[in-house]
Amino acid sequence: MTASASAAAKPAKAARRPYAARVPADVRRAQLHDAALRIIVRDGYDAISIDAIAREAGVTRPVVYGVFEDLRDLLGTLLDRQQERALAQLAEALPPEPDLSDPDQLVADTARRMIETVRADPMTWQPILLAASSMPEQARSRIDADRENFLTQVTGLIELGLALRGGPVLDAEVAAHAILAILEHFGRLLLTDPDRFETERLVATIAGVLTALR
Template sequence: MPDAPRQRRPYAARVPMEVRREQLMDAALRVIVRDGYGGVSVDAIAKEAGVTRPVVYGAFEGLGDLLTALLDRQQVRAFGRLLQALPEDADPADPVGLVKAGIEQLATMIREDPDTWRPILQPPEGLPEVVRQRIEADRERVRLIFADLIAGVSTTQDGPPFDAELYAHAVLAILEHFGRLLIDDPGRFTTERMVDGATRLLSMLWR
């Protein structure tokens, strides 16, 4: 009997490298959303994208390089949206109004595109070191922005100046935790509930 024909390996059509890199980062993001960082590997990403390992290594040097590129992309999207959430015409004399407007816009953006925020706000179980370092650097950038805002609010208040650095850590911790709640259980934690809770908590800091 003639030999049975060999089953060919899946063939990845040639596409421009930038398109391929985007496809692989999208695949990596889907794996992270579904399985967490512990489920991320070159094999898992290749399978999700419907390509072979050599295709992945042809676009990225390795898993660390791919995850760094993914975090770069997601950071640009998330950080840009976070800046959009901060009112341009904020009145430093009205810190509660500033918080309310910012939280409301941020909650809306997380609901509209949770996958952009998931790799950043997701608990760090199995988090690769390269990703952890990148996320922490991004958090520090956001902390500095909050510290500047809080320092501006402090100048409009009576009494001793605020500890802007400490308050910035507290504000960021609250926002990150609320963001996780929005992603994990959006039906239970409505935007209105989150805005009310955040403004009440943060207003206590500014009394």
Template sequence: MTGLPETTPPASEARRRQPRMPIDVRRAQVLDAALRLILRDGYAAATMEAIAREVQLAKPRVYSAYPGRGPLLAALLEREQQRMVATLAEAMPAFTEDGDVDTILATAMTNLLESATAHPDSWRLLMLATDDTPAEVRDHTAAGREFALQRLRALLDWGRDRRPGLAELDLEIAAQSLLAVGEHAVRLVLTRPEEFTPQRYARFTRSLLGLLPG
């Protein structure tokens, strides 16, 4: 019939009419939506219904990606942990015969913090715990922390004969201390990025290492 006003379909109908997409793409969209919700409103806000609204999909499509909230959050944490470990692996330069311990540590600190500032949401999820942070998140953070600690131990052990000052240190305590400094640095560049920058921490790292005997 002519002359009738056009009507806009309801949001639920618009969601149902979205074109189908590969399941891997949909899962990534759902995880991204869950991450946004958690960072904005906390873990309790990340219900299946809220995630469906956030990603603008009908709820059955969200359930086709993940069968429930538990598996969805587990997949999100696993993805972000893998990203963190990959970043940590890439941040540490290779230990070469002509490598310099001070340069490697300063470069690793800069690379790590630049990655945190480039991908802040992933780092906020795992590094900035809140009152409603589930135990599973802390478990995933601990796995990333242990990986970083192993890399620091390896660097200090490699540098023991190349940096005389290291031979006088308790290398286990040194590795733990460097890890604590790095974690605190990540939190500061995420929460106070204008004041604490990767470059500022790189200068600090070099100055600190300069206090050790040559």
């Protein structure tokens, strides 16, 4: 009451918000994608809203609507970007020309590269590995499709391995599910508690299981 100056009625006038830096549309898109990803990683899928993203990026909602249709559009395009990144990283971790002469070494090396991949870019992998039912349907179906695809590849590799050793003493499809479950679980461990297990402990276990299955 004792405070400031001239104006009679209005309480403080609600000082106009400082303008955020003016930025061309495509840069803004990337910024908003980044903001959304930070929210997902920090607070989970539930916390996403146009409002929250705008706040995180330091702008107002109309700015978001100027660049995206709606939340669905924003998340869809974010998924495109993250899917691309993830698949690229995965492709790099998988061996281009598997050296079948030493399967043990091959498995260990591949596992090691995958673990390092996740460690190196948690922002990309957390929304994929620590997601589940919460995430919007669009995300879930995309990730499921990629997972299914990867699963098929693994099944093929296992069948190949079994063939090299003789008759199929094991159910390749189920085994592939098991392997994938272990990989994903280890990925989650890396994300929630990176220091708990050293890479080599995880690698050794994966190698052990696969050796046993051969």
